[in-house]
Amino acid sequence: MIIIGELLNSTREKIRKALAEKDAAFLQDLAIKQQDAGVSYIDVNAGAFAERELDVLEWLIKVVREVTDLPLSIDSPKPEALALGCRLAGDDVILNSITAEQNNFRSIVPIIREFNTKVIALPMDHTGLSEDEGKIFSIANSLIESLGKEGVSPDRIFIDPLIRPIATNTVYGPLALNLIRRFASSFPETRRICGLSNVSFGLPKRKTVNQTFLIMAMASGLDAAIMDPLDEALMSQVKAAQALLDLDPYCMNYINAMR
Amino acid sequence: MNLLDSIKDNVICGNSDLNSPIRKGERGVKELVSQALEQGVSPREILDEGLVKGMDVIGRRFKANEIYVPEVLIAARAMKAGMAILKEPLAQTGSKPLGTLIIGTVKGDLHDIGKNLVAMMMEGAGFKIVDLEIDVSQEKFMNAMKENPDAIVGMSALLTNTMVGMEGNIKAFREAGLSNPVMIGGAPVDEEFAKKIGASGYAKDAATAVEVAKQLLGLN
Incomplete structure (x- = not known):
């Protein structure tokens, strides 16, 4: 299971404030806490600063790099921001994200190639987010194929089932789980990823929904998540689920984490 | 409970009609609005004192985090079931929307x-x-x-x-x-x-x- 720590995101109010005030200590503390919690990547997002995004992102990455060498996930829809992030972040970057919409695809592929990055692939095209399982699956299929033609092998692709809030329609739960299952069986070399907290929008005790969904999704073939690694219950459940799915030989990770 | 209060109450709980899963088998907003029209209550009054009052409560509760998104959605669905019945009579009486x-x-x-x-x-x-x-x-x-x-x-x-x-x-x-x-x-x-x-x-x-x-x- 690959965990990407989601906390350094400028759409969160505390982070936006810390970025605006250049509160490096606060941001560095969050980076270290996420590292200590065992994340594989730290997501960085400065998108809330609109036209100042590049400057703020540059500063954020520098500040994070002063305290940790963990690989980063560069989170922006802007190709310029992704490229800048790659130049500053060092090796093993994840680009968050690319879609099947042609303009987006064409502008981001060169960055994946130049910096030899991994990428989170969102199966949506110019028609937007589909509600139809078959259609989402077929967009995912052609997106993975198109990336392959550009030299991006499946093991560098994190495919996302585009989880939507079950508060608005309860079919979104099974829709996401079915897609994860189909992605896992049809594209076993890719990773299946999701942004976890979306699923619980609009509901009480969101953490409970996130935790339950994560376990169900892992059982369906999810093997990466963008999530809050400081949620201790969630992290423990990830480790227990891995042991239960025979992904943790002799349960040693689980034992060591719980001891 | 008088009819308008009952419409308001059914908007709040999200009972759109007889067949909705909320209060299943009980008459909902759709039936109650029809009944009010039959009894000669003005469409404007049904809207203002029934549907709008119900959604007003939903809005306040949602803002105070007392209720959640699905509860807003079912209330809105119930309100719409009533609006569908009221639309025609409202237009006929020349009633104008707030904006x-x-x-x-x-x-x-x-x-x-x-x-x-x-x-x-x-x-x-x-x-x-x-x-x-x-x-x-x-x-x-x-x-x-x-x-x-x-x-x-x-x-x-x-x-x-x-x-x-x-x-x-x-x-x-x-x-x-x-x-x-x-x-x-x-x-x-x-x-x-x-x-x-x-x-x-x-x-x-x-x-x-x-x-x-x-x-x-x-x-x-």
Whole structure:
């Protein structure tokens, strides 16, 4: 299971404030806490600063790099921001994200190639987010194929089932789980990823929904998540689920984490 | 309970009709509105004292975090079931809506949950809704504004890279001489941003959107 720590995101109010005030200590503390919690990547997002995004992102990455060498996930829809992030972040970057919409695809592929990055692939095209399982699956299929033609092998692709809030329609739960299952069986070399907290929008005790969904999704073939690694219950459940799915030989990770 | 209170109560609990899963088998908003019309209650009174009052309670409870998104959605569905019956009689009696709201998610953004919640609460408060849906171009907003010169415009965004489009939109509206009040909302925007781009109002949630819209029309 690959965990990407989601906390350094400028759409969160505390982070936006810390970025605006250049509160490096606060941001560095969050980076270290996420590292200590065992994340594989730290997501960085400065998108809330609109036209100042590049400057703020540059500063954020520098500040994070002063305290940790963990690989980063560069989170922006802007190709310029992704490229800048790659130049500053060092090796093993994840680009968050690319879609099947042609303009987006064409502008981001060169960055994946130049910096030899991994990428989170969102199966949506110019028609937007589909509600139809078959259609989402077929967009995912052609997106993975198109990336392959550009030299991006499946093991560098994190495919996302585009989880939507079950508060608005309860079919979104099974829709996401079915897609994860189909992605896992049809594209076993890719990773299946999701942004976890979306699923619980609009509901009480969101953490409970996130935790339950994560376990169900892992059982369906999810093997990466963008999530809050400081949620201790969630992290423990990830480790227990891995042991239960025979992904943790002799349960040693689980034992060591719980001891 | 009198009939209008009962309509209000069934909007609040989300019982749209006899077959809805809420209070299954009990008459819902649809049947009760029909009954009220048969008894000669005026359509306006059914709307104001039944449906709108119900949605008003939903709005207040949602804002106070006492109820959650699915509860708002089923209440709105019940309200709409009543509106479907009332539409014709309201038009016949020449009853006018509180105002008109043109609403859409800005260009490049495909998110509709927040936009839909606002549209529902505004409709529940008695506004006529012109829903331009998602990924709405400047031109589309402007055409709707020309057709509805008295309307308020509501623009929504969830993405940080689309919120900047709001600024260009407002500029273009004003340059084209369209003076409709514009309110904005969505996760990445705030009061400060609204002021900066010259929006007339900012609402942090759907219930607040109703208050802001009423203020903009001088109704509060």
